[in-house]
Amino acid sequence: MSKTKVIVVGASHGGHQAILELTRQYPELDIKLFEAGDFVSFMSCGMELYLEDSVTNVNDVRNFSPENISHLGAEIYNNSEVIAINTQQKTVTVRDTTANQTQEYDYDKLILSSGVTPKRLPVAGSTLENVYLMRGKDWATKIKAKLEDPSVQNITVVGAGYIGIEAVEASVKAGKNVTLIDVIDRPLGNYLNTPLTTIIEKELKDNGVTVITGANIQSFEGQDKVTAVKTNNNNYPTDLVIQAVGVQPNTSWLDGVVALDNRGWIKTDEYLRTNVSDVYAVGDAVLSYSIPAQTKLPIALASVVRRQVRYVITHLFENQPALPFNGVVGSSALSVFNYKFATAGLNTTTAEKANVTLRSAYYQDQLRPNYVPKSKGNCDVYVTLDYEPQTHRLLGGAVLSTYDITAQGNVIALAIQHHLRLEDLAEADFFFQPEFDRQWSLLNLAAQHALGEPAF
Secondary structure (H helix, E strand, C coil), rough: CCEEEEECCCCCHHHHHHHHHHHCCCEEEEEEECCCCCCCECCCCHHHHCCCCCCCCHHCCCCCCHHHHHHEEEEEEECCEEEEECCCCCEEEEECCCEEEEEECCCCCEEEEECCCEEECCEEEECECCCCCCCCCCCHHHHHHHHCCCCEEEEEEEEEHHHHHHHHHHHHHHCCCEEEEEECCCCCCCCCCHHHHHHHHHHHHHCCCEEEEECCEEEHHHHCCCEEEEEECCEEEEEEEEECCCCCEECCCCCCCEEECCCECCCCCCCCCCCCCCCEEEECEEEEEEECCEEEEECCHHHHHHHHHHHHHCCCCCEEECCCCCCCCCCCEEEECEEEEEEEEEEHHHHHCCCCCCCCEEEEECCCCCCCCCCHHCCEEEEEEEEECCCCCEEEEEEEECCCCCCCHHHHHHHHHHCHHHHHHHHHCCCCCCCCCCCCCHHHHHHHHHHHCCCC
């Protein structure tokens, strides 16, 4: 009797988790994973560490290699781009990108984790030499070479989101003159509320970064090689441009077969099933159900796709799962020179985009009791809490400090996931030890402040 055939498209976090779950939960399956790239499962989220010489080797910056996971019983193919789905015959067409030949493969269940691709600005000069992107192994090694090239002195980073900030910090640490340009009005404005981005912007400038906000890039100037970035207000000489202006779903090959929204994001039902029978979708290219927003949004995070995959594989062979996928909060963290922050759920910007009404509270304090001097590690800490005005249900929050308090972001995420209110967080039972915190812990105090209680 032939084995049930499961095909997985994409070898990043979603593909990796799919192999782990399929082989753990079901002993007898024919599992094939197809990856379009030539290097399986490069972790772009580890790129900054590679650029700063903080990894063992560029080839180690990956979730897995085909060799170290094939023993689980799955077949893994790189240089294999899935280009079409035949829904009637239940086959996929796979193009060998090295030989440019195609082959059909049967499936009983198909899991799409096709991911996203980085955007390029649609301006003149975007194809000039030394206009780079920042995603994947190939771009990582190209950027690394430029950071080590003494002839490259001026680097312009376009885009002040996570990836752009990582490019900025790596470039500064490599000794380059760095200009950061974005059309929005503040760095990390899509991730943090204004009080925290004000601190981050000052930190960038204190480390020598020229920060240009509210700027529309009109072109990249130069003949064969880029020499300047032209905005609506100025020209900025440059030897290298690193574009980090967002991503777009890698779904054009699905158009007309799998239901997409008007921007190309994959639509799924509450069980993560597409409109096509036996075809599921997870990951960065999917509209994910946001617990705080109570609607579906693009949430491109490794933590999101791994949770989605666990759900899909657990219920893969059920006609109707007993429970829908719970949804996700969306949590992340980043360091910006001396500062470290973590954020969870919504903020003022993302709430507005999702048409969610929230109220935001900002809290600043010291990490430890007043009798501990700053010279002994009693640093400033900053918290924002975002909540539903009528019910006080937590919808988002962030923590920031020069001390690593990012684990507090996980507490906020858990509070959001379990629909806790400000009142719950204000009284939550956390430990106290003056080497670490105060009699009321940081998030207790932030919630009490949001409720209008007097300072402790």
